[in-house]
Structures are given as structure tokens and as C-alpha cells.
Amino acid sequence: QITLKESGPTLVKPTQTLTLTCTFSGFSLSVSGLGVGWIRQPPGKALEWLALIYWDDDKRYSPSLKNRLSITKEKSNDQVVLTMTNMDPVDTATYYCARRVVVAAESLSYFDYWGQGTLVTVSS
Amino acid sequence: SSELTQDPAVSVALGQTVRITCQGDRLRRYYASWYQQKPGQAPILVILGKDRRPSGIADRFSGSSSGDTASLTITGAQAEDEADYYCNSRDSSGDHVFGGGTKLTVL
Numbered sequence: 001q002i003t004l005k006e007s008g009p010t011l012v013k014p015t016q017t018l019t020l021t022c023t024f025s026g027f028s029l030s031v032s033g034l035g036v037g038w039i040r041q042p043p044g045k046a047l048e049w050l051a052l053i054y055w056d057d058d059k060r061y062s063p064s065l066k067n068r069l070s071i072t073k074e075k076s077n078d079q080v081v082l083t084m085t086n087m088d089p090v091d092t093a094t095y096y097c098a099r100r101v102v103v104a105a106e107s108l109s110y111f112d113y114w115g116q117g118t119l120v121t122v123s124s
Numbered sequence: 125s126s127e128l129t130q131d132p133a134v135s136v137a138l139g140q141t142v143r144i145t146c147q148g149d150r151l152r153r154y155y156a157s158w159y160q161q162k163p164g165q166a167p168i169l170v171i172l173g174k175d176r177r178p179s180g181i182a183d184r185f186s187g188s189s190s191g192d193t194a195s196l197t198i199t200g201a202q203a204e205d206e207a208d209y210y211c212n213s214r215d216s217s218g219d220h221v222f223g224g225g226t227k228l229t230v231l
Contacts, residue, residue, distance in 0.1 A: 037220070047159075047167065047210050047222040060218045096166060109214055110157035110172040117166050 002026035022097030146211030
């Protein structure tokens, strides 16, 4: 059974750094073709992709946020950590992590399992 | 364009067929995946690739792709299909993007 769960603070102050942890089970991030990504959703708005880390430690970031984001794998290989610096009230959102599957030969990739999400509010 | 464009809202009569589209240059090279999201819930994958359904997804959901447009079709829409639907794809540099979402209303 594959599960992912996000954890971290529910409230951060403007200018602070947000650190979120995605703890997953049922798969290994050392398996070729797998990745874990972060996606957020402000209240009432659309999904926004933030970052991805792959089995080979390749990392991708949203171009609009790349200067503020960092994604890492823990050595245990069952956690992925996202940090976002200089938080602002506009960053208030539900943050999701999700497993990414890549089938390069078929130009195919998708998020097949999602965490429940964690609401992060940015306010002083 | 580096974006994926979706109609903001679509409606369908109960039992009828509805198509939700997603347009973007990256779709000429990479397949979209489609996600259903109901209020207060995490998204779930409903279509991957050109027309593949994950296990557990009803066969009334299907996908297609032509040129720069991917489509999600629901044949015989049910009340429980009322939700927001998002497309997602990558580009050649590995960046990903979601469409703006389509709110489906089943009348």
C-alpha cells in the first residue's frame, strides 16, 4: 500500500522559511522512474506545481519560485523535504506531496498517489 | 506557450457526455495526465497518457490527444463526477505545469 503524508507548521510568519516533510511508504525513491513532487493550492484556486526530486537525485523547480525553493531526499529514502524561503501571505495554501512516475520511452509521466495535504497559513 | 489552458467551467446533463480540454504547446510532445478533485479532498489521477485509466477509475472516463490539445471525456456523466478537473504535463526541460482547472457541473 502506497501512502504519502505531509507534515510541518500550520502557521508561519512573513519572511520566515517554511520546511515541509513528505513521509511516504510502499515504494522506494531509489527505484528508477520514480520521483516525489510538491504541489500547492491556495484557497479556492488552482493547483500549482512547485518542485520534483527523482530517483537519481535530479531536481526540478517551478521557474517562478526556483529562487525560494529547495527539495531534498533524506538518506532513509522515505522522506522528501521542501523548504521555501521568505514566506508571504500569498503563499497561504494547502501543500501536497505526490509520487511521480516517469515512463520516458512513452513520453509519459504522472502523479499517481497524493498525500492528504497540509494547510499552511502565512500571517503575522 | 508554456502554459496549459482549460475552460474554467463546463456543465453537462446527467447521463450525457462531456469533453474537457487542455491546450498547450508542450502537449505536442508530452502526454497530459488528468486529475479529479472534489471539495476538501486531494486530487486523484483519472487518466494518464493518451487514454489509460488507473485501477479503480470508472470506464466512463477516457482520454484523447491531438496536436496541442488533450481531452478528457466522461461518457454518461454521473452526479458524483461533479468536481474540478486539472490537466498536467511537463516540458522538455523537465518543468511541470497544471492547467487552470475546469469546474464540472452535472445538471
